[in-house]
Amino acid sequence: MIKNTALILALFTGTMLPVQASITVDGNLTDWGIKRNGNANDWTPNPGIHFTVEDQTGNLNQYLNPGYGGQAYDAEALYAYITDSHLFIALATGHNPNTPNNPLGNSYGAGDFAIDFGLDGTYEVGINVKPDWDTFGVAKGLYRVDEWAYGLWENGNAPGYLKSEHPTAILAGTLLGIADMAISGPQTGYGQWKNDTHYFYEISLGLGLLRDAGWNGSSFNIHWTQLCANDFIIVDPPVTVPEAGSLLMMSLGLFGMSWVRRKKTSF
Template sequence: MKTFKVLAAVVALGSSISAHAYQINDEYVGSKDHGYGDVIGDVSKFDVKGIDVSVSGTVLTVDVYTNFVNNVGIFNNNVTSTTLSQKKGIAFGDLFLSSSWNPYGDADTGYKEDRHRTGTKWTYGFSLDDRWSSTGGEGALYELNGATNYENAYLSNDYINGRYATYRHGQEVAVKTDSATVTSVGSGSWLVDTVNGKVSFTFDIAGTDLVKGDEIAFHWGMTCGNDTIEGKVPFSVPEPGALALMGLGLAAVGLRRRKQAA
């Protein structure tokens, strides 16, 4: 069962949440676990614990808590394919989003049959400027217009050389920014926080279809997919009228206090 916390007023989703009470707990396994279950390989290197999301207007901040923040670039000699970049080593994946979450399979088994060809069709992706960075950088939000996830995303298979490694196959890990089916719709930033064990993505979803729904689904994993997390959180943007009324109310309170002080 997923754990959600919704805060009141303008901030729709909680940011002041215990580090152990995530809005999305990592209960998703995904396909090709090779018998390992949730985490393939060393838990201390790859485990994803959960996701917290906070909202300010239409700006999202998505915090992914994972042990991988201290391990970017590992296995740089014999694992990562060089077809996408001359850099080597396992890297941070991009963040995928959709207005609904439709995983394939059974929650009791961690949706072990879910992969890019089944389950959720991801409609947006936040792409990192340098996924091998240990500190963070800039990013861009893309609308994913292709009919399938593979038209819009590189998979773990594209980054990992399977002759030398065991990894989770078929997972969307990076936006195909060079594809004709993806369109840049915004920008943002990302930050690696090794003290608190999280990687944070911040970007504006104004003007996207994501603001039209009542929930947002997320998908994230490092480029090998050794641990992947999926889930959804409730979402709402305050109506302009509601914000105006709130502003008038606060102004009235301030005016009354000034009169009382006089």
């Protein structure tokens, strides 16, 4: 009898899930494999974790994409890891989560995490970060989103840039549940610009919540940016996980095949 869920998924999807890592949601990314050696490889995680790295530096006049802001608005690295029960997300950024949202003072707060089911450019779901200035919803809430806010930049501001593909904050939606989230304080010593200040977000949510939001096991993007959208970052987890009912049917089917095989070989 096959007991390993990852092996069951591999047989039916052709994709082997990585061995489940022990991840504690505490804002410390050491258990993701993130290092503190002061070089570019610090951002490379453990095997099996999908990631995007775009670490930059500089002052507020430094160009990012599609806007400016240097280290203070740098979306540095985004990570995603899927087990048979949870989605884990981690973000490294130079943007202080407590940055006030005061556009008249050229200051923009932290955005929410957005998820695009099916990679079609529509972000159906959001995870609400909920800093002090945010008037919508509850902190750590997973929402089926009805309306997004967007950043400062219009279509074509940068090559291929489409405003609709870069949501910044949830304005309206339906609360589906609460994610586990931790945000670190300021940290230094990471990456090739080791004197830069970094902040880390870490999130865990059950796959059941994603299914409640309409996810059918297909590919999806995770997106994050600030309210100005001066620098965005996207990661697309590569593993397709069947729905819970499908897993049960697979398990029962494999158990049946194993039982029949044992019965035949007993004669």
